[in-house]
Amino acid sequence: MTDLQQLKNIKLDYEDNIAIVQLNQENSKVNILSRKMMNEFVPVFNHLKNDDNIKGIIVISAKPGSFIAGADINMFESVKSRDELYQMSRNGQEIMNQIEQSSKPIIAAIAGSCLGGGFEVALACHYRIAMNDKRTGFGVPEVKLGLLPGAGGTQRLLKNLSLSDALDLILAGKEIKAKKAKAMGLVDILVEPIRSDVQDIEEQNIEYLRSIAIRKVKEIVVQKPTKRKFGLMENIKSIIMLNSYVRNYILSQAQAKVMSQTQGLYPAPLKILDVIQQTLENGSKVGLNAEAEAFADLAITNEAKALISLFHGRTECKKNKYGKPEREIKTIAIIGAGAIGAGIAHVSIDKDFQVILYDTTSSALYHGQSQIIKSYQNYIKRNRITSTEYSRILSNLNCQTTFDNLEKCDIIIESVFEDLKLKQNILNELEQYIPEHCIFASNTYILSIHQIAANSRRPHKVIGMHYFSPVDKVELLEIIRAKQTSDNTICTAVSVGLKQGKIIIIVNDSPGFYTTRLLIFSFIELFYLLQEGLLPNDIDKATKKFGFHIGLAILLDSGVASRVAIGQLPPKSNSIAT
Ligand SMILES: CCCCCCC[C@H](O)CC(=O)SCCNC(=O)CCNC(=O)[C@H](O)C(C)(C)COP(=O)([O-])OP(=O)([O-])OC[C@H]1O[C@@H](n2cnc3c(N)ncnc32)[C@H](O)[C@@H]1OP(=O)([O-])[O-]
Known part of the structure; x- marks a missing residue:
């Protein structure tokens, strides 16, 4: 009793x-x-x-x-x-x-x-x-x-x-x-x-x-x-x-x-x-x-x-094992207003981050901005938010084709094409504008973070943040730490991701990181099956029946996967998960 x-x-x-x-x-x-x-x-x-x-x-x-x-x-x-x-x-x-x-x-x-x-x-x-x-x-x-x-x-x-x-x-x-x-x-x-x-x-x-x-x-x-x-x-x-x-x-x-x-x-x-x-x-x-x-x-x-067990795993991935970042993150600049860049802006503005969305042309910027506006207008239609909330959320978004106001940024998330030179150049150029504490995250699924940071003045502030499309729906965020990445940089990236509502895995800067490497092995099998004469439709049916959300052949057909498979992956494999 x-x-x-x-x-x-x-x-x-x-x-x-x-x-x-x-x-x-x-x-x-x-x-x-x-x-x-x-x-x-x-x-x-x-x-x-x-x-x-x-x-x-x-x-x-x-x-x-x-x-x-x-x-x-x-x-x-x-x-x-x-x-x-x-x-x-x-x-x-x-x-x-x-x-x-x-x-x-x-x-x-x-x-x-x-x-x-x-x-x-x-x-x-x-x-x-x-x-x-x-x-x-x-x-x-x-x-x-x-x-x-x-x-x-x-x-x-x-x-x-x-x-x-x-x-x-x-x-x-x-x-x-x-x-x-x-x-x-x-x-x-x-x-x-x-x-x-x-x-x-x-x-x-x-x-x-x-x-x-x-x-x-x-x-x-x-x-x-x-x-x-x-x-x-x-x-x-x-x-x-x-x-x-x-x-x-x-x-x-x-x-x-x-x-x-x-x-x-x-x-x-x-x-x-x-x-x-x-x-x-x-x-x-x-x-x-x-x-x-x-x-x-x-x-x-x-x-x-x-x-x-998945519930326990997800709960673990919602924790920031690196503690609290040295500074509170208020302003994020996103470089590249494509589907993923706009998606990252989307999951940031309703969490009260101030977001600068940058692209080189007004038309690219317009495209990204429209994607965000359309999604939030849909939320109003589905009664997920009120029009007052809509106005408040959208007021956090600033779209621009210049590097103005970057001195206010706490983190830059670069989401441009998978081109090493381009990413290196952007990092070098932005380092002239951003404040000393600002961290630089590259949204890449394949390029080495170490190489992206090769010419950086502060490589310890460079990290990978790999988002998945559509960013507002896929919860996973893969954070990639290079050898030189500092703990505070990881801690900051994790805290941003968690606030964006992401489930986070942190992995080492190794070929294919974690997610892309898993895909590679599936694609190798897929190529064997295609060579043996199986039709893509049948492979899709079989993989979906096995439990895949989308068929493997259709996944390969989506741009991301084919570029991965065509050989951007460095041949040597190291351990991946931290
Ligand atoms: C009377 C007997 C009746 C028996 C008959 C069955 C009855 C019933 O129908 C079956 C159920 O209810 S099945 C249950 C149906 N319910 C669900 O499926 C809901 C499961 N929970 C959730 O979805 C989320 O935790 C919340 C949204 C509640 C909070 O999210 P948040 O604010 O981000 O917090 P967080 O970081 O996620 O969790 C913090 C800590 O709490 C822990 N913990 C949480 N729930 C737990 C639970 N039920 N259990 C154990 N632990 C639970 C979690 O592991 C973590 O622990 P840690 O040691 O600190 O790592």
Whole structure:
């Protein structure tokens, strides 16, 4: 029995007859439903449930940016048997049922990520109040770990949403922002954050959210909650759902989409569809059991283990192991307004970097600028940003055909053709204009950073930053350190990349670095297959069936790959990854 005076991951507060359960996972950036957290949460909840003085409960997080990031992923890895996983899911479902069935109103006051098991907790609560800010997002990303929501999430999402919307969330594992969650009926009240120029803003916002939640729960205690009224469209949708022909049609469409996107290589989406079908045909009791069975089946697959390992790898690649750069980076100059240069500008301006986009001609510059403007206009159309945000973001972009203002730059990212002489000349010329602290990054997939810096006055400030097209969609950034590159230069490049939202690998300045070298070996095999008489289309089909996102032959046909394959790669190979 946990002593309620000795809680380490939960702070229990009271205001009048309202209990505030504040989650604050020890030694962690995020809250998770770990064994330690659950060992405190369950006794706290039972105590509050049985205490007659308590009339209402609020579940809130003390951590800025994180409500609950889900069940503890490491817990699944430590489990020894399938039965244990099944039981874990059943226990999770039982806790959520207890929350839902509580006679006292329970409000989830949500600021930050509300994901997986965290979203399942929120869905089990009677009322959801959410901060309408960038960091607050809802989703069930379990499918990305090769799993499915295993604490009643499939059932509650089906109850709260139309079948298509529920499928959309569970199968894609995508995150939605608070405003969209409110529009979908998953959130009851949106709270606007306090102005962003206030100090300790996030802590203050949590306090503010808490005060609104306390007011609301007191109101509910007096009035008793009114059931959410469904609109006309929702009523029509639920009538349609009673029709098995319509249901089966939606499920078969979803299955076809899954098969075309995954080639059937991932078991989780297919299991999810199966659980949903069983629920729709036999009701929630069968659905819950099917969910737990599927959770246990999936958690022991190699696919889940590989995807969980990928999660850990990605988390590692989001860290700056070099610490903090000596200077804060405010201004970036990008040399070359082609698709990649413009893409780099695109991922920089919305992170509040001041960007100078340079090209030699107005028409090239116009082309790059139009690419950026078009993308951001699309975001407005898709409600990803408001027109005010659009104006603010675009005001960070300065396009020019001269080297004016380069003295303000903290980093230059050169993204011109793969021509060693050209890159060397640009570096030499720019060194006349840029300040002493400014670092120079070359966006190259093949040229030696050491050679690019051969005539530099400060080679320790030269580094490679290899972006991938389309830059606003591909998360990977390959950072290449030459022997002479200083740690602060690497640290600065990593911090810029992380702020741009990239997942970063750091590699040595060796032939083909990491990514291009991997491609080379695939292309060598491809050439053998072509010589043996296979058709490019068949090779593409086979590689896609194997799991490649695009066919290998079509990849070769894209300019980048062919130039790599045609022999710019130096013959000698050294070790690559740092
Ligand atoms: C009650 C039992 C119920 C059982 C039944 C199953 C229930 C459920 O359906 C299954 C799940 O929820 S599956 C889960 C579904 N949820 C997800 O898939 C969400 C996974 N998480 C994320 O997507 C991101 O971490 C966030 C967006 C939450 C934060 O991003 P950010 O601000 O850039 O932060 P960051 O740098 O990424 O992470 C900081 C630290 O937190 C760590 N950590 C984080 N989540 C963890 C977790 N769930 N676990 C463990 N650890 C987790 C992370 O490793 C790192 O550790 P380190 O030691 O410092 O290296």
